[in-house]
Amino acid sequence: MVGAxxxxxxxxxxxxxxxxxxxxAVLGMCGHGTIGLTVTLAHxxxxxxxxxxxxxxxxxxxxxxxxxxxxxxxxxxxxxxxxAVSVEVEGxxxxxxxxxxxxxxxxxxxxxxxSVTPKNLRALTDATxxxxxxxxxxxxxGEDGQPIDHVIFQEPSSKAGVHSQNFVLCPDDTYDRxxxxxxxxxxxxxxxxxxxxxxxxxIVQESVIGRRYRISYQPGESGGIVPTIKGHGFVxxxxxxxxxxxxxxELGGLDLPPxxxxxxxxxxxxxxxxPQLKTEGGQQWMGFRPSxxxxxxxxxxxxxxRNIIYAFGHGHLGQTQAAGTAELVTSLTNGTTPEMPLxxxxxxxx
Numbered sequence: 477m478v479g480a481x482x483x484x485x486x487x488x489x490x491x492x493x494x495x496x497x498x499x500x501a502v503l504g505m506c507g508h509g510t511i512g513l514t515v516t517l518a519h520x521x522x523x524x525x526x527x528x529x530x531x532x533x534x535x536x537x538x539x540x541x542x543x544x545x546x547x548x549x550x551x552x553x554x555x556x557x558x559x560a561v562s563v564e565v566e567g568x569x570x571x572x573x574x575x576x577x578x579x580x581x582x583x584x585x586x587x588x589x590x591s592v593t594p595k596n597l598r599a600l601t602d603a604t605x606x607x608x609x610x611x612x613x614x615x616x617x618g619e620d621g622q623p624i625d626h627v628i629f630q631e632p633s634s635k636a637g638v639h640s641q642n643f644v645l646c647p648d649d650t651y652d653r654x655x656x657x658x659x660x661x662x663x664x665x666x667x668x669x670x671x672x673x674x675x676x677x678x679i680v681q682e683s684v685i686g687r688r689y690r691i692s693y694q695p696g697e698s699g700g701i702v703p704t705i706k707g708h709g710f711v712x713x714x715x716x717x718x719x720x721x722x723x724x725x726e727l728g729g730l731d732l733p734p735x736x737x738x739x740x741x742x743x744x745x746x747x748x749x750x751p752q753l754k755t756e757g758g759q760q761w762m763g764f765r766p767s768x769x770x771x772x773x774x775x776x777x778x779x780x781x782r783n784i785i786y787a788f789g790h791g792h793l794g795q796t797q798a799a800g801t802a803e804l805v806t807s808l809t810n811g812t813t814p815e816m817p818l819x820x821x822x823x824x825x826x
Contacts, residue, residue, distance in 0.1 A: 500648035505579025507657005515709035554578035555700035578661035588629035604645035
């Protein structure tokens with residue numbers, strides 16, 4: 477999950493400046509964060525439909541806010557830096573990939589040494605962490621020594637209309653549930669450099685859990701490509717009068733009392749990040765969260781009767797994913813084709 481800190485832009489043509497960050501690092505750019513930010517700015521009345529510019533630490537990106545929840549992001553110029561670099565990885569052997577830049581630094585392995593499927597989330601995470609450690613240890617980096625902060629495992633898709641699917645490891649060692657906007661941009665740079673995708677040709681990139689972007693590119697001014705990423709964003713939660721600090725998970729069953737030491741640590745970190753935050757008078761709170769073994773919810777018809785539709789198991793992301801879940805449940809109820817495939821959320825997948 478990525479946060480966005482809004483700042484005053486230095487470019488007066490920009491609607492805002494933004495610094496994206498995850499639990500580990502500040503990000504140069506974030507595609508899905510920019511989509512969410514655009515929808516949020518519209519929700520707040522700061523922008524309307526149409527074209528806007530947003531300033532990031534790596535440059536100005538352009539967004540087209542075409543519908544309430546639909547955004548196209550024109551990223552900074554992206555490029556492939558190194559081709560077919562091989563590293564020795566413990567447990568995997570020799571792994572070969574490309575290095576590309578798109579606002580963040582990526583090592584892209586295609587085809588993936590581990591099948592890109594939700595049932596392999598743990599194996600994919602462990603493997604990509606091992607690859608990142610190996611490329612850093614063996615001196616694989618950007619032109620000026622920039623470290624690799626993301627790793628992508630990529631493979632073709634067998635689904636109709638889907639070009640490929642990926643698993644993207646982020647700096648905080650979690651995987652991107654979206655296809656990763658900057659990762660898709662880096663991937664486009666590699667496809668363009670290999671002559672495997674023509675300029676203006678739009679393809680569908682799918683994430684390991686089935687989220688999709690429509691992506692394409694145009695030539696850049698400096699020899700790279702300018703990617704466009706089309707996706708959807710939703711405003712799902714608004715808090716007035718305070719800040720919610722959360723994210724700790726305790727696997728303690730239903731009978732043990734909550735262990736608030738974790739929330740105290742989070743509050744301390746929040747106070748370091750937001751020096752003017754008043755931490756007195758807050759409320760500590762813990763709620764039970766139904767979770768599934770693979771961290772994905774169940775969104776499906778009941779195996780016993782199609783008159784019952786399941787939507788549970790979101791863990792601590794229930795409120796965050798409520799709007800998207802509602803759209804999928806609406807599609808199931810109406811018998812229409814959902815925005816994304818639901819195989820990963822099947823009630824019978826275990």
